[in-house]
Amino acid sequence: MRIVVLHKWAPDPQEATVGADGSVDFSRAKAAVSDYDAVAIQCGRQLADAAGAALVGVSVGGEAAARPVATKSALARGLDEVVVVSDPELEEAGSARTAQAIAAAVAALGDVGLVLAGDSSVDVGARMVPAVVAGRLGWPVLADVDSVALAGGSVAVERLAPEGVQSISAALPVVIALTSEAVKTKAPGMKDVLGAGKKPVTVKSLADLGLTALSEGAVTSRAKLGGPARKGVVIDTSDPAAAAAELVDALRAAGALA
Amino acid sequence: MSTYVLVAGNAGVSKLVAAAVELGGPVVAVVVGGADLAQAAAAPGVDRVVWLGEPGGKAAEAFAADVAKLVAADPGTVLAGRGPAERALLGAVAAAIAAPVVTAPVEIAPGQVTRGLVGGLALETRRYDGPVAIAADGGAPLAGGGGATVEQVSANPAAVEVTGLRPGRAAADLGSAARVVAVGRGLKAQADLPVIEALAAALKAELGCSRPLAEGLDWLPRDRYIGISGQQISPRLYLAVGISGQLQHMAGCRDSQLVVSINTDPDAPIASQSDYILTGDLYALAPALTAALG
Numbered sequence: 001m002r003i004v005v006l007h008k009w010a011p012d013p014q015e016a017t018v019g020a021d022g023s024v025d026f027s028r029a030k031a032a033v034s035d036y037d038a039v040a041i042q043c044g045r046q047l048a049d050a051a052g053a054a055l056v057g058v059s060v061g062g063e064a065a066a067r068p069v070a071t072k073s074a075l076a077r078g079l080d081e082v083v084v085v086s087d088p089e090l091e092e093a094g095s096a097r098t099a100q101a102i103a104a105a106v107a108a109l110g111d112v113g114l115v116l117a118g119d120s121s122v123d124v125g126a127r128m129v130p131a132v133v134a135g136r137l138g139w140p141v142l143a144d145v146d147s148v149a150l151a152g153g154s155v156a157v158e159r160l161a162p163e164g165v166q167s168i169s170a171a172l173p174v175v176i177a178l179t180s181e182a183v184k185t186k187a188p189g190m191k192d193v194l195g196a197g198k199k200p201v202t203v204k205s206l207a208d209l210g211l212t213a214l215s216e217g218a219v220t221s222r223a224k225l226g227g228p229a230r231k232g233v234v235i236d237t238s239d240p241a242a243a244a245a246e247l248v249d250a251l252r253a254a255g256a257l258a
Numbered sequence: 259m260s261t262y263v264l265v266a267g268n269a270g271v272s273k274l275v276a277a278a279v280e281l282g283g284p285v286v287a288v289v290v291g292g293a294d295l296a297q298a299a300a301a302p303g304v305d306r307v308v309w310l311g312e313p314g315g316k317a318a319e320a321f322a323a324d325v326a327k328l329v330a331a332d333p334g335t336v337l338a339g340r341g342p343a344e345r346a347l348l349g350a351v352a353a354a355i356a357a358p359v360v361t362a363p364v365e366i367a368p369g370q371v372t373r374g375l376v377g378g379l380a381l382e383t384r385r386y387d388g389p390v391a392i393a394a395d396g397g398a399p400l401a402g403g404g405g406a407t408v409e410q411v412s413a414n415p416a417a418v419e420v421t422g423l424r425p426g427r428a429a430a431d432l433g434s435a436a437r438v439v440a441v442g443r444g445l446k447a448q449a450d451l452p453v454i455e456a457l458a459a460a461l462k463a464e465l466g467c468s469r470p471l472a473e474g475l476d477w478l479p480r481d482r483y484i485g486i487s488g489q490q491i492s493p494r495l496y497l498a499v500g501i502s503g504q505l506q507h508m509a510g511c512r513d514s515q516l517v518v519s520i521n522t523d524p525d526a527p528i529a530s531q532s533d534y535i536l537t538g539d540l541y542a543l544a545p546a547l548t549a550a551l552g
C-alpha cells in the first residue's frame with residue numbers, strides 16, 4: 001500500500017506585498033514547505049513505518065514547485081519519493097484546479113490507501129483542497145483530525161467537536177486533513193537533508209495527466225483593502241490605573257462592555 | 259437553476275440562506291442529520307428541504323457522495339459553512355460538477371463573487387459563467403417556520419462511523435463571543451496566563467491567543483488560536499494583549515467592531531489597526547484594567 005502526503009511549496013504570506021491596484025506580489029517572498037504539510041509528512045512517516053507502506057509526496061504548483069530546493073525540502077522531512085505536477089497554468093490555481101491535478105496524480109500512482117494533508121496552506125488557507133481531492137477520487141474525507149491510527153483496512157481518527165472529542169472509524173481508502181496536534185514536527189537532520197537528494201522525483205505536466213480545462217472564473221476587479229477605519233486613540237499609560245479607567249469609560253460609552 | 263445550502267449536523271446557516279435567496283432560483287436545503295435538523299431547515303427563504311434520512315451511527319462525511327449526486331442532477335451554486343463536515347460535502351459537490359471553489363466571500367451576487375485575498379489585504383472580484391461552490395460563515399441556527407415540506411431521499415452512505423464521543427474537553431466557541439481577550443508572545447511564561455484569564459473573566463470575554471502560543475509553545479489549546487489558519491472572529495470587542503499584529507493574526511480578527519491593543523512597541527502593526535492603543539507593559543496594564551472593571 002502507498003500512503004500519499006499532499007504538500008505545497010508555498011511563499012510566506014508575511015512577505016507578500018499588495019499594490020495600490022490590489023495585485024498581490026509574492027515574488028520576493030521566501031518559499032518553504034507549508035507549515036502544516038510538515039505535520040502531515042511526519043505523521044505519514046510514522047504510519048507508513050508501522051504499516052510497511054511506501055510514503056509518496058504529491059505536490060502541485062507552478063515552475064517553482066518542481067525546483068530541487070522544493071522537492072528536497074519535502075523529501076528531507078521523511079518522504080520516500082515525490083511526484084510534482086508542475087505547470088505554468090497552476091501558478092495561481094485555486095482549490096478546484098489544484099485538487100483536480102492532485103487527484104489525477106494520486107489515481108495514476110495506484111494502490112493508495114490513505115491521503116494525508118495538512119490543515120491549510122500558509123499562503124491561501126482555503127482549507128478546501130483535501131475535500132475536493134476526496135470528491136474527485138470518490139473517497140470520504142475527514143478534516144480537523146487530531147490523531148490518526150491505521151488498523152487493517154480502516155483508519156481510526158479523533159477530532160475535537162463542539163460536543164467533545166469525537167472518535168471516527170472509516171474504511172480505506174480515505175483522505176485525512178490533520179491539525180498541528182497530530183504530531184510534533186522536528187527539523188530534518190543533516191543526514192535527512194543529504195539523503196533527500198538521492199530519492200526519486202517525478203515531474204509531470206497537466207498534459208501528462210490528460211486533464212481537461214476547468215474554469216475558475218475571470219477576474220473583473222481587484223482592490224487594496226485597508227480594513228475598517230480605526231479610531232487610533234492613544235491612551236496615556238504613564239499611570240496604569242488612570243489609563244485603565246479611561247479605557248473602561250470609552251468602552252462603556254461604545255456599548256462594548258457586558 | 260436551484261441554489262443549494264448544505265446543512266451538515268448543525269442548523270447554523272442563516273447567512274447562507276440569505277445569500278442563496280439573493281442569488282435567486284429555488285433555494286434547496288440539503289440536510290445531513292436528524293429529522294429535527296431537517297425540520298429546522300424548513301425556514302423562511304428555503305423553498306425545498308431534501309433530507310438524506312436518519313444518519314444512525316454514520317458521520318456526516320459518509321453522505322458526501324450522496325449529496326454530490328443530488329446536486330449534480332441539477333447543478334447550481336452551492337453554499338456551505340466552514341466546519342469539517344460542511345467542507346467535506348462542499349468539496350464532493352465541487353468535484354462532481356467541476357465548480358470553482360470560493361472561500362472568504364465578502365459579497366455574493368449572481369454570477370459574481372468578491373473575496374478577500376491574503377488574509378483580507380486585498381479584494382478580488384471574479385465573474386463566473388456556471389455554478390460556484392462557496393464556503394462561508396454559516397450564521398445563526400434556522401428554526402423552521404417556513405413553508406417547505408421535508409422530502410426524504412434514499413442515501414447510500416460510505417463506511418464512516420462515529421465510534422465514540424468523550425465529553426470533557428470540547429472545542430471553544432470564540433465565534434459567537436461578544437468579547438475576546440487574546441494574548442500573544444508578550445506574555446513571558448505560561449505561568450503568567452492567570453493575569454490574562456483574570457482580565458478575560460472581568461470583561462466577560464472568551465480567551466484567545468496568537469499562533470505561537472497554541473502551536474509551538476502549547477500554552478493554550480489550538481481551538482483558541484485566532485488567525486488565518488485558526489479562528490476567524492468578529493466580536494464586538496477584541497482586546498489584543500502582547501500581540502504585534504502580524505498579517506496572519508489580523509486576518510482572524512480584522513472584522514471586530516472595536517480593537518484595543520496593549521503592547522510594548524508603539525510601532526507594531528497592531529497599533530495602526532486599533533481603536534484604542536495602550537503602549538506599555540502588559541504586566542502593569544492588564545491587572546490595572548482588571549481592577550478597573552471590577
